[in-house]
Amino acid sequence: MLIRWGHTQVICAVTCEENVPRWMKEQNVEGGWLTAEYSMLPYSTLTRKSRDISRGKLDGRSQEIQRLIGRSLRSVVDLKRLNGKTFYVDCDVLQADGGTRTASITGSYVALKLAVARLLAEEKIQEDPVIKSVAAVSVGVINGIPMLDLNYEEDSTAEVDMNLVMTSAGEFCELQGTGERITFSPNDLQKMLDLGREGITKLNQLQEQILAD
């Protein structure tokens, strides 16, 4: 599926395969796994971004983002119910205008639910492994003012950048706040958490609508 998030566009696709990572086999871990890969297509940015394969390795930023997407989704999935299966979540950014990581998580949740529905219909799994919903927003402090930041340009003037990954019940999956070259106060933190909570609620509703269709 394609998620649009302001001008940001990300393809979120979920594939299910009948195998598990080697470390699970070696350590005899039961259940299944979910992993994510994230990539920016070369035409997603104003200046063409050279492909990962041209530079020979995945850059640190992409690695961090795909690890974040994977952890966020695993925190709402009961891996036991995926016996012997792995879900691959692929997020490819078609157009990047800020918020690609939060768009990826929010969209991948919907793609995951759709993939699960199909697997249930085909009786390939017996029980829905997705036990909670998940969505993500970024909030920031811009010119000293905390604000919800759906259309946020990553390399912008924001002084603080915080990503919130939460369930519809208001629990946290992941919380990452960084003041690249600046620090922020406990008071700023509280305001950002409140704003983020509101944003998550709206995203939950949008997700539900899409899944209801």
Added chain:
Amino acid sequence: MLIRWGHTQVICAVTCEENVPRWMKEQNVEGGWLTAEYSMLPYSTLTRKSRDISRGKLDGRSQEIQRLIGRSLRSVVDLKRLNGKTFYVDCDVLQADGGTRTASITGSYVALKLAVARLLAEEKIQEDPVIKSVAAVSVGVINGIPMLDLNYEEDSTAEVDMNLVMTSAGEFCELQGTGERITFSPNDLQKMLDLGREGITKLNQLQEQILAD
């Protein structure tokens, strides 16, 4: 310098070189830079960990940690005062028993201050670029109880793992909480923040003592 943190031991070394990253030159950015590299020596773990070079690439976890160390230290440094210089922060884990990333940040701050003192003495820089202090702790939820987690085993039974990087004035540099496969409540978050604050205060005192000697 060598930081001991329970059984964890990390070498933190700071080197200063007369150059800046290529992107700074290309974009004509003024000032200097600070970057960090993190590595676990093969004998740091119970089972020998093969070297990065043997596996051919830096693993995602190490990349994330070295990016975190770099961001944390940059948030307390005025890069303008480092004109044309780059600080390299090297963190090599001799023994890993939990908390290697927070130990690395806390120890690197001390190493950085010592390196700066030497540069000031040699009149290679005119003004101290380190404008705030920084330390880091991890806090977690274990068996449902939030606790300060100085000797925490990363692959342990902790349900939630939160890293706090803060200044001595109680400002946040970085905040990363993750419930790998679990979620946590706003109430848990508040308790972890309080505990973390206490831990940071103690570490600030230890840092001051070492620097005073």
Added chain:
Amino acid sequence: MLIRWGHTQVICAVTCEENVPRWMKEQNVEGGWLTAEYSMLPYSTLTRKSRDISRGKLDGRSQEIQRLIGRSLRSVVDLKRLNGKTFYVDCDVLQADGGTRTASITGSYVALKLAVARLLAEEKIQEDPVIKSVAAVSVGVINGIPMLDLNYEEDSTAEVDMNLVMTSAGEFCELQGTGERITFSPNDLQKMLDLGREGITKLNQLQEQILAD
């Protein structure tokens, strides 16, 4: 732009940058350049295809295809008119059901014309460098019968596979016929060339329609 070709879907994007490859600078070659990159997205195939970067290198088939796309488009472009500029043609396969290389060439021609129109409108170039049109089809021999093969499954039962890249004037840009594990007669060749000519003519009309809109 997105080209659909039976069930095959390929994103064809053209970006123009103000630089030329290093070898052109070193050898003082005048004019500009055009280069292509081709990649199959992991969810484009029935069984998920692992990313190039996961395998650490571009596979031989993708390299061959991207070199073919580049050569085909360069044969209808007057590089002299692109002074100091490089066109990057990116072809990313969203869904693969045969004919991805011919779809990529045919779609990239349209994307190139659109990019050129924009550059002319912005007065970044003075003259249209695209001096001929280009389209591509594959023809094959299936069960002994040569046939035009728009919806051809590459790993299918075809005994011979021939790719024709031609201009609207019926000139050849590129001609690649291979009888993977089989040989074919001059008579088969002639029939395939005739069929291909017909297919190219239809594609030229479709390209013109899109560009006219």
Added chain:
Amino acid sequence: MLIRWGHTQVICAVTCEENVPRWMKEQNVEGGWLTAEYSMLPYSTLTRKSRDISRGKLDGRSQEIQRLIGRSLRSVVDLKRLNGKTFYVDCDVLQADGGTRTASITGSYVALKLAVARLLAEEKIQEDPVIKSVAAVSVGVINGIPMLDLNYEEDSTAEVDMNLVMTSAGEFCELQGTGERITFSPNDLQKMLDLGREGITKLNQLQEQILAD
């Protein structure tokens, strides 16, 4: 064996090993396999060419050529008769003066026949798997005139370059024509095919002579 082709010299060696590629085992494909590797030695060109390993990867041109050599030879081999065996065809260019790919195919056929003769003599295989002969020529258009191009300098003034891989019975294994930066007419194509046919016939005779000795 060493093939001389004008000033071009290529070592063509065929080795047989008792294993098959992993994909054949995984997909339970019966029979054997034949694969080719092509490399230009550093002293084969006027200006020393740095080794593949120094640049860290095989360049696209070498990959295309080794895939072509492999396909060409497989088209005249009955892989079923190679049960569980793989033929490795190694082509190393000692001196490059044009036509290295066609020289490699033509020479490798002879090396393959010699290797098969030895295996038959040693009773390691029961039946000759080489069911047809194969040779290759390149033909080109130079100053508007199609010509057979045995001593052709690849980066020369040729406007069109076509490689023909054919059996002694006049069947095509592979046909690759490219007008790098130019296009060519159906009439040019026919003339090149006729010239190529003549060249192949002469090469067949030379191959037979060598094998008869």
Added chain:
Amino acid sequence: MLIRWGHTQVICAVTCEENVPRWMKEQNVEGGWLTAEYSMLPYSTLTRKSRDISRGKLDGRSQEIQRLIGRSLRSVVDLKRLNGKTFYVDCDVLQADGGTRTASITGSYVALKLAVARLLAEEKIQEDPVIKSVAAVSVGVINGIPMLDLNYEEDSTAEVDMNLVMTSAGEFCELQGTGERITFSPNDLQKMLDLGREGITKLNQLQEQILAD
């Protein structure tokens, strides 16, 4: 353990694992194995040395040294007595002021003996596999005068550099003499051998003292 050698400091660590290299399994070689890895930490040199992983490959000098360390220790170990086990010898240079390779060998012998003592105590091996002692010195010719060279700076003014690896009984394990850009006479060789012999004897005594403590 940490070996100091003038200003040179090397961490020598020995780990024992229950596996053997793949080639031993494939060739059904009995017994165990011993292998060494050598690395210079980035802050070991006056100018910071970039990590192996940053350059993407182990440099030739480090590879040569780690192969030398491995061979030297294997020559005094009865590998038969290590059934199914591999000793990993890790040498990480903290500070480099000449003689890092000879310090590594001399220190690793002590680390190996300590590791063996622990394994014997834990009854994981039955018999001491270390059947001889080993130590290493470098000797050189400086300004025409052969001299024992414990604090030798590798890139110094030495004209000839010779590494001697010997047992306490005066047998050679390894002998490497090189006159980088110069040659040396049989007479020089004899003097260097005599000096080296004396140095080895002193090192044997120091090793015995440490092991006795």
Added chain:
Amino acid sequence: MLIRWGHTQVICAVTCEENVPRWMKEQNVEGGWLTAEYSMLPYSTLTRKSRDISRGKLDGRSQEIQRLIGRSLRSVVDLKRLNGKTFYVDCDVLQADGGTRTASITGSYVALKLAVARLLAEEKIQEDPVIKSVAAVSVGVINGIPMLDLNYEEDSTAEVDMNLVMTSAGEFCELQGTGERITFSPNDLQKMLDLGREGITKLNQLQEQILAD
């Protein structure tokens, strides 16, 4: 040129280019350079050896050998006389039957002299930079008996393996003795040196004869 050494065959080629390594430019080192590359062609061994590029990196043994070849030749060359030039020595093993490294050095000396003669004739250099001759032999201890070992199988039953690189005047360029898994006495060493000296003398005569032709 091709050197035959028992059944061993090595191509030794010397190319001269008008540039010097980057480190020489950066450090403003005057003169020129000489470097060597060594590779075993896949068909040089009884069981086909996969190419360096297929394994993705140069193996440690090849690296050691090419460094040895480079050092050996540099020790008889006055690099000052090569102002701004680099000699590339390429050694490719066509057939390996022991002694490939000593054959490479001995043959490369002849190839170097031939290349220098051509450069002098073309007046590209003014003075012969090769100021001494060089040749190499390996000597070993087999079944307790030191012997000159021209046709030595590297992975054979030899207990000690020593490579001697010497000038015609009996000076040492390089001396490498290793008792892989065994040690050797000063007495063994003396006998090997005597035998090696004899072998070098014979090789000097052969080199002179070839160069005289």
